[in-house]
Every structure is written in structure tokens, then in C-alpha cells.
Amino acid sequence: MRDRPAPTGELRSLGPTELIFSTTDARGVITAANGAFCRVAAHEQRDLIGAPHNVIRHPGMPAGAFRAMWDTLQAGRPFAAYVQNLAGDGVAYWVYATVTPLGDGYLSVRIGPAVERTWGAAAGAYGAVLEVERAARADGAGAAAAAEAGRDHLVQLLAGLGYADHDEFMHAVMPQEVLALVERRRWRADPAAVHGPAGDVLAACLLVTVELEDLLLRLDGLAHLAERLQAVERDALGAVAALAEVTLLASQASATVSDTAPVLTSTAGAMSTLGDEVGGMMTALAPALAGARRSVLRVRFLIALARLHTDMVVDVAQEVGRGEPEVGPEHLAQLSATLRDDLTAATAELAAAAGVLRAVGTDLEQAHDRLRRTDRFLATWRVQVPRYQVSRQLAPYVSPIDGRLRMSHEQLGAMRDLAQACEREARPFDDTALRGLVDAIARAAEGLLAPWPAGAAAGGAR
Numbered sequence: 246m247r248d249r250p251a252p253t254g255e256l257r258s259l260g261p262t263e264l265i266f267s268t269t270d271a272r273g274v275i276t277a278a279n280g281a282f283c284r285v286a287a288h289e290q291r292d293l294i295g296a297p298h299n300v301i302r303h304p305g306m307p308a309g310a311f312r313a314m315w316d317t318l319q320a321g322r323p324f325a326a327y328v329q330n331l332a333g334d335g336v337a338y339w340v341y342a343t344v345t346p347l348g349d350g351y352l353s354v355r356i357g358p359a360v361e362r363t364w365g366a367a368a369g370a371y372g373a374v375l376e377v378e379r380a381a382r383a384d385g386a387g388a389a390a391a392a393e394a395g396r397d398h399l400v401q402l403l404a405g406l407g408y409a410d411h412d413e414f415m416h417a418v419m420p421q422e423v424l425a426l427v428e429r430r431r432w433r434a435d436p437a438a439v440h441g442p443a444g445d446v447l448a449a450c451l452l453v454t455v456e457l458e459d460l461l462l463r464l465d466g467l468a469h470l471a472e473r474l475q476a477v478e479r480d481a482l483g484a485v486a487a488l489a490e491v492t493l494l495a496s497q498a499s500a501t502v503s504d505t506a507p508v509l510t511s512t513a514g515a516m517s518t519l520g521d522e523v524g525g526m527m528t529a530l531a532p533a534l535a536g537a538r539r540s541v542l543r544v545r546f547l548i549a550l551a552r553l554h555t556d557m558v559v560d561v562a563q564e565v566g567r568g569e570p571e572v573g574p575e576h577l578a579q580l581s582a583t584l585r586d587d588l589t590a591a592t593a594e595l596a597a598a599a600g601v602l603r604a605v606g607t608d609l610e611q612a613h614d615r616l617r618r619t620d621r622f623l624a625t626w627r628v629q630v631p632r633y634q635v636s637r638q639l640a641p642y643v644s645p646i647d648g649r650l651r652m653s654h655e656q657l658g659a660m661r662d663l664a665q666a667c668e669r670e671a672r673p674f675d676d677t678a679l680r681g682l683v684d685a686i687a688r689a690a691e692g693l694l695a696p697w698p699a700g701a702a703a704g705g706a707r
């Protein structure tokens with residue numbers, strides 16, 4: 246292995262449709278690297294295999310970003326992030342990297358980043374995190390403590406951008422990057438050009454991409470729903486406070502005219518009991534809405550990851566078919582196993598999200614009905630004010646109550662719409678065809694590891 250080069254300041258891009266893959270053991274020592282990886286990283290494959298993955302680490306990457314990566318992986322979950330790497334010739338290159346647990350090690354698939362807004366945000370955050378890590382080291386912190394300080398600062402910066410944590414950032418970004426990739430790869434590989442089990446894997450994968458189209462189309466609807474869940478969650482607690490204020494005001498106003506218009510006091514009393522109930526429901530709803538949003542974002546992430554891995558399997562199947570030296574049937578078998586796990590995880594998460602959305606939809610409907618009843622009491626109270634000729638005495642109280650009544654229409658409409666959207670997005674996804682295809686891929690992948698009949702692979706794969 247060559248010494249680590251100094252950055253030349255030059256930048257290299259991945260081809261727009263190019264996918265890099267590598268596998269590592271549990272400690273991050275590279276066990277496989279495809280041709281695209283070797284070319285972009287300007288390393289011979291024999292130099293990469295057996296080397297730790299930090300061989301391509303760029304000094305501009307903060308340790309905190311990798312700390313976040315290892316934390317996630319060690320919790321058994323896939324990870325994704327923008328990463329700047331340094332090739333063997335000193336040229337830097339950016340990737341959007343995904344890393345997935347695979348048996349005792351990990352699998353990484355990387356693409357050229359395309360979503361400028363989030364890529365720029367990540368690059369900017371890394372610069373600031375690096376400063377924090379340097380300052381921590383200057384203050385005597387060890388490498389591990391500086392990396393943790395960096396990770397925490399990264400999370401803080403992401404919070405400033407509206408993401409609760411790193412998971413939320415990657416769940417939001419990954420589908421955007423993968424959808425951009427899918428747009429760039431609008432060609433179809435020809436399974437007939439690849440013979441033997443690799444061709445079978447390729448054919449099944451192409452059908453998987455068709456099935457996944459359906460799921461991908463749902464990504465937009467799910468993204469929109471996630472945004473609305475966040476907006477209603479934000480408004481829910483504000484609405485509780487506003488309602489409590491108005492019911493209190495109506496009770497106070499009623500007390501000042503209890504002699505002349507006692508009916509106002511009883512209307513306000515009924516309203517306040519209902520208002521308390523709505524308050525409790527809305528307060529409980531806020532975390533449920535946040536949970537539903539997280540679930541929706543996770544589904545989008547898993548669907549996008551499955552789609553990315555499908556494309557990776559397609560490329561490797563073709564590389565194996567062409568007999569390219571960097572990849573062999575065993576890599577295709579490994580990737581197929583990962584894809585099978587992805588699809589299983591994505592469909593399971595989809596079913597779980599559907600359950601969460603249905604429950605939230607029902608809660609929203611109930612809260613909506615109670616809120617509407619409370620507002621009806623408020624409207625009745627408001628009509629009673631002129632009827633019992635106390636408008637003049639109650640004039641100072643009336644205007645905020647009228648404000649609430651104006652707002653209530655809008656708020657009730659938003660809640661009802663969201664409940665319906667939850668119901669719509671909760672519709673089950675029929676994964677029968679997908680599961681059949683996954684089985685077909687798994688069978689073909691098993692065939693890959695069996696001895697191949699003579700002449701089965703075009704170009705004589707290894």
C-alpha cells in the first residue's frame with residue numbers, strides 16, 4: 246500500500262450512473278471492491294483488499310461523522326452520509342455513501358451526490374465540526390473524546406437545519422439522492438446479454454425495479470405526509486394552549502354577568518370540561534404524530550436503500566457476466582442476500598407504518614370531533630352574549646373569542662385533511678410479487694455459488 250497522499254486540491258466526480266461498492270469485515274478492513282471503486286479511488290484492487298477503509302479518508306472529514314456512522318452500524322442499522330474521500334493520487338471525490346450490516350461485516354454502496362442543498366449543508370457542517378474537534382484536541386481531548394464532541398456538534402448543527410438527529414437527516418436525504426440516481430439511470434440492462442445464474446439474478450432484479458416503482462411513487466406522498474404531520478404536531482400544543490386561554494376567558498366573562506345571564510356560565514362550564522378533554526387528547530397526539538412521521542421517514546429510507554441495492558446488484562450481475570476481474574459470483578450472492586434482507590425490512594416497515602398511520606388517523610378524527618364540539622359550545626356562548634344583552638359588558642372579552650372561532654374552521658379542516666391523508670397512505674402494499682422475486686433472486690444467487698456448467702458465463706466469469 247502506498248503512503249497516504251497529500252490532497253492536491255483537485256476534485257474528481259463519479260460518473261452520473263456509476264455505483265461503487267465495497268465490503269469490509271467487522272472492523273472496516275476491506276474485503277471486496279468493484280472496478281468503479283478502484284478507478285475513482287485510484288488504487289489497485291490488490292492494494293485495497295486487506296486495507297482498512299480509512300485508506301481513502303480525507304483530512305477534511307471530521308471524525309464525528311464516522312463516530313455517528315459506527316454508532317448506527319453497531320446498533321445494527323444501516324447508515325448513509327455525504328463523505329469526502331481522498332484517492333490514491335491525492336484527488337478528492339465526494340460520494341453519497343450507504344453502509345449496511347452484512348453478516349459479520351458491512352457492505353457499502355456509494356453514488357455521486359446530486360442534491361446540492363443537502364450536500365452543501367453537510368459539507369458546511371463538516372467544516373464547522375472539524376473546527377470543534379481541533380479545538381477539543383487543542384484543549385487536551387483524546388481522539389475518541391474529540392470524535393464524540395464532533396458528533397454531538399454535528400447533531401446540533403443538523404437540529405439547526407430542522408432535523409431532530411442524524412437518523413432523521415439521512416432518512417430525509419437518502420430518498421432524494423436515490424430518486425435523482427434513478428432519473429440518471431433511465432436505461433434498462435439486457436438480461437439476455439448475461440448468461441447463467443448471473444443472468445437470472447439480473448432478470449429478477451429488473452422485475453424488482455418495476456415492482457419498486459410502485460413503492461417509489463409512494464415516496465412523494467409519504468414525504469408530503471411527513472411534512473404535514475410535523476406541521477400539525479407543531480400546531481397541536483399551540484392549539485391546546487389557545488383553547489385553554491379562550492375557555493378561561495369565556496368563564497371569566499360569564500362570571501361578570503352571572504346575575505343577568507346565568508346561562509352563559511353553564512355554557513362556559515360545559516365548554517371548559519370538553520376543552521380539558523380535547524387538551525388531553527391533543528397533548529397525547531403530539532408524540533403520536535412525531536412517531537408516525539419518524540415511521541414514514543424510515544419507510545422512505547428503506548425503500549430507497551432497497552432500490553439502490555437493486556441497481557448495485559444489476560451492475561454487479563453485468564460485471565460478473567462480462568467477466569470483469571474485480572467482482573465474482575460470491576459478491577453477487579452477497580449482494581443478493583442483502584437485497585433480500587432490504588426488501589423484507591422495507592415491506593415490514595411499511596406494514597408497521599401503515600398500522601401507526603391508521604392509529605394516528607383514528608386519534609386525529611376523535612380529537613377533531615371533540616374540538617368541533619368545543620367550538621360549537623364556544624359559538625353558542627357567543628350567540629348568547631347578544632341574546633342576553635350583555636354585549637356591552639363583555640366587549641373586552643369578545644374579540645379574542647371571535648378570533649378563536651375564525652381560526653377554528655381552518656384548524657379543524659387541517660386536522661380532518663390529515664386524518665384522511667393518514668388513512669390514504671396507510672393502504673396496504675401488496676408485496677406478494679416482490680416476495681416471489683426475492684425468492685427467485687435468492688435461488689439464482691445460490692446457483693451462483695454452485696459450480697457453473699462449462700461456458701455458462703459470457704466472457705468466462707471467475
Ligand SMILES: Cc1cc2nc3c(=O)[nH]c(=O)nc-3n(C[C@H](O)[C@H](O)[C@H](O)COP(=O)(O)O)c2cc1C
Nearest residue numbers: 269273298299301302303311328330344351352353
Ligand atoms: C463498509 C464501510 C465503508 C466505509 N467507507 C469509508 C469511506 O468511503 N471513506 C472513509 O473515509 N471511511 C470509510 N469508512 C470508515 C472507516 O472505516 C473509518 O472509520 C474512517 O475512515 C475514519 O478513520 P479513522 O477512525 O482511522 O480516523 C467505511 C467503513 C465501513 C465499515
